[in-house]
Amino acid sequence: MPATLLTRCFCAIYALLLNAYPREFRRRYAGEMRQVFSDRCRQVARAHGWPRLVRFAVASGADWVVSAVREGIDAIVTTRRASARKSAPRGFVAEWAMTILVYLFATTTLVQAYVVPTGSMEKTLRVGDHMLVDRLTYADPGSAALKRVLPYRDVARGDIVALLFPEDVRQTYVKRVIGLPGDRIHLVNGNVVRNGRRLIEPYTQHIAGTRDPYRDDFPTAPDMYTSPRGRDMLLHHVRAGEVVVPPGALFVMGDNRDNSSDSRYWGFVPREYVVGKPLIVYWSFDAPTEDLENWSLRHVVDVSLHFFSKTRWDRMLLVPRSQAAVETESEP
Amino acid sequence: MSKMKSATELLPLTPPVFHILLALSDEERHGYGIMQEVARQTEDALQLGPGTLYGCLKRMLAAGLVEESDERRDPELDDQRRRYYRMTALGETVARAEARRLANAVLAAKSKRLLDRRAEEGKS
Numbered sequence: 140m141p142a143t144l145l146t147r148c149f150c151a152i153y154a155l156l157l158n159a160y161p162r163e164f165r166r167r168y169a170g171e172m173r174q175v176f177s178d179r180c181r182q183v184a185r186a187h188g189w190p191r192l193v194r195f196a197v198a199s200g201a202d203w204v205v206s207a208v209r210e211g212i213d214a215i216v217t218t219r220r221a222s223a224r225k226s227a228p229r230g231f232v233a234e235w236a237m238t239i240l241v242y243l244f245a246t247t248t249l250v251q252a253y254v255v256p257t258g259s260m261e262k263t264l265r266v267g268d269h270m271l272v273d274r275l276t277y278a279d280p281g282s283a284a285l286k287r288v289l290p291y292r293d294v295a296r297g298d299i300v301a302l303l304f305p306e307d308v309r310q311t312y313v314k315r316v317i318g319l320p321g322d323r324i325h326l327v328n329g330n331v332v333r334n335g336r337r338l339i340e341p342y343t344q345h346i347a348g349t350r351d352p353y354r355d356d357f358p359t360a361p362d363m364y365t366s367p368r369g370r371d372m373l374l375h376h377v378r379a380g381e382v383v384v385p386p387g388a389l390f391v392m393g394d395n396r397d398n399s400s401d402s403r404y405w406g407f408v409p410r411e412y413v414v415g416k417p418l419i420v421y422w423s424f425d426a427p428t429e430d431l432e433n434w435s436l437r438h439v440v441d442v443s444l445h446f447f448s449k450t451r452w453d454r455m456l457l458v459p460r461s462q463a464a465v466e467t468e469s470e471p
Numbered sequence: 472m473s474k475m476k477s478a479t480e481l482l483p484l485t486p487p488v489f490h491i492l493l494a495l496s497d498e499e500r501h502g503y504g505i506m507q508e509v510a511r512q513t514e515d516a517l518q519l520g521p522g523t524l525y526g527c528l529k530r531m532l533a534a535g536l537v538e539e540s541d542e543r544r545d546p547e548l549d550d551q552r553r554r555y556y557r558m559t560a561l562g563e564t565v566a567r568a569e570a571r572r573l574a575n576a577v578l579a580a581k582s583k584r585l586l587d588r589r590a591e592e593g594k595s
Contacts, residue, residue, distance in 0.1 A: 153521075160522075164529065171502050171554055172521040178503040179521075202520020210526055 142184035142192055149196045150177045156200075159207040161214035249275055251415065253301055253311055256431040259393030259400060260313055262344040263299065263459055265451070267431060269422040270459070272301040272311075274415040294319070294389060294413060296333075297463040302391065303412040306368060306405050311414060314401055315342070318390030323381040326403075329355040329396060331464070332381075338464035340394075347397035354396075357403045358382050364404050372406040389413070416461075423454035478564045481534060482572055487519055487527045489573075492536065492558060492566040499540045499557035502528070528556060536562035 153176050157169045176199065184192045246252070255268040264270075277300065280289050294300060294316055304310040318324045323334050329345055331338045353362040358377050361370050376383050384390045388407035393399025402408065426449070430438040441449070484492070487509075494500060494508035505528075506519050519527075531537045540555040558566070580586045 164525075168525040168529065172525055174553060175502040175506060175521045175524065179506065198518065199520050199522075202522045206520065206522025206526045210522075210529075213526075 142189045145189055145192055145196075146177070146180040146184055149180055149192070149199075153199065153203075156203050156207075159203070160210050163214060164210045247274075248278075249273070250418065251301075253313070253417070254431045255313060256428050257400075258398060258428075259395050260299070260315070261393075261395040261398075263315075263342055263394045264313060264417070264420075265423060265454065266428060267424045267426045267451070268420045268454060268457075269424065270420045271418045272415040273418040276416045277413050278415075294410070295461065295463075296322075298461040299417050299459050300389075300391065301414040301417060302389075302408050303414060304405075305408055305412060306366060308412070313417060314391035314393055314399075314408075316389050317392045317402070318382070318384040320384050320386045320388060322384045322390065323378070324357075324384065324390050325381045326355055326357040331392070333464075333466070336466040336468065338466060340464040342462050342464075343394050343396050345397050346395070351397075354403065364400075366405045368406040369402075369404050372402075376407075387411075417459045420454050420457040420459065423451035423457075425449040425451060478561060478568055481536075481565050482569055484565070484569045485527075486517060487523055488531060488536075489566070489569050490517055491519075491524070491527055491531065492562055492569075495537060495556060495558040496563070496566060499555045501553045501555050503553075505556070531562070534561075535559055536565055 150173065154173055157165060157172060160169065179195060180192060183195045251272045251274055253270055253272045255264045255266055255270070258266050276290055276292050277294055278291070280286050280291050285291075296316055296319060298316045299313060300316055301311055301313050304312045317331060318333060325332050327337070328350070331340065351362075352359050353365065358373055358380070361373055365373070372382065376385060382390065384407060387410050389410060390402045391408055392401040392403065424442065424446075426438060426441065430441070490509045490512060491505055493512060494505045500508060502521070502524060506521075506524060509517055509519055528537065532539070536559060537556045538559050540557045577586065
């Protein structure tokens with residue numbers, strides 16, 4: 140009898156089609172739907188014969204398309220509404236996760252907090268200046284198109300830069316860029332002579348009363364403070380009494396010329412060691428160097444007790460500016 | 472009571488929902504029973520497919536218009552996959568409200584002479 144065969148066939152197909160419904164709906168109703176479908180098939184076949192059975196199957200197919208779509212949409216809407224209702228605890232976690240993500244992104248690619256631990260940039264930056272370093276400006280984006288979009292700018296003479304200390308990259312130093320690749324540098328009586336021109340640098344300070352031949356008339360015979368790296372520079376990069384900055388390197392100095400550990404003592408800074416550009420001093424606290432390098436309980440107590448008196452309010456939100464030195468025309 | 476307030480909010484009912492409620496108004500039925508009763512009520516004008524039927528039942532269960540029954544009314548056809556449904560008090564309220572709404576609509580149609588006896592006879 141064709142009707143029974145058809146019935147069995149349609150029931151098998153319908154069982155397959157039921158998979159189109161959302162899982163929750165299927166779990167709850169699929170069994171009943173199959174039962175109803177087979178009941179109806181059998182009854183139609185018995186009462187009206189196989190042509191009506193085919194018509195019923197076609198109608199059920201249309202019903203399947205419409206209701207599967209409807210239940211699918213329903214399931215999506217319900218899940219979304221349920222998750223919106225649950226949003227109090229999940230929103231809290233999601234918000235914090237987002238905050239942490241943004242923070243990590245910001246602190247790894249955009250800005251970095253930095254504390255000036257030593258007085259080598261004194262006059263421009265003071266010990267205890269807490270500042271944000273803009274990591275984006277000097278970060279080479281790689282392609283010319285990106286360079287146009289991002290606020291990229293190459294390091295220039297006179298820029299204040301945060302850099303990884305070449306002798307120990309765990310430390311970050313802030314120095315001023317004096318020489319770019321190709322520049323010839325030497326000092327005469329504490330004054331920088333760059334490419335044969337004496338610089339007038341309004342941002343420097345000289346505190347020492349006595350003259351130090353290496354420090355003030357660099358590059359001369361290295362003294363006890365000159366590191367092996369600095370000696371290497373003296374050995375390989377001095378031409379006719381001048382240091383010549385090699386490609387991909389920078390010659391940096393502190394503004395506190397007489398008391399600064401800088402390129403004179405430990406050599407050039409590879410360009411890729413430049414971390415960024417000091418953006419703003421957000422807090423300046425009068426504390427000794429050792430407290431700023433390693434936070435101790437004493438420092439925490441010091442900050443909490445003397446926050447108002449030891450904070451240098453006048454340095455708040457100070458922007459350390461790059462400043463080009465004036466190049467005099469003549470040889471000194 | 473919020474449930475009573477929601478009774479009028481549910482109006483107007485879709486034809487499948489209204490006819491399922493009508494089918495369940497006198498006794499509880501399983502899915503196929505509902506399907507047969509709806510077909511009988513509407514003289515085969517409304518043939519519910521399984522997808523439409525259970526989609527409606529799902530929403531009616533959620534709205535509290537019907538509920539599942541534990542009793543098995545039809546011992547001959549009884550098996551695990553057959554669940555019985557019955558109308559709740561809210562379902563009855565809603566069905567009455569919908570019937571009243573439809574009756575008003577029919578009265579309005581009559582007053583506009585859209586429903587005179589001759590037209591009706593001509594159709595059937």
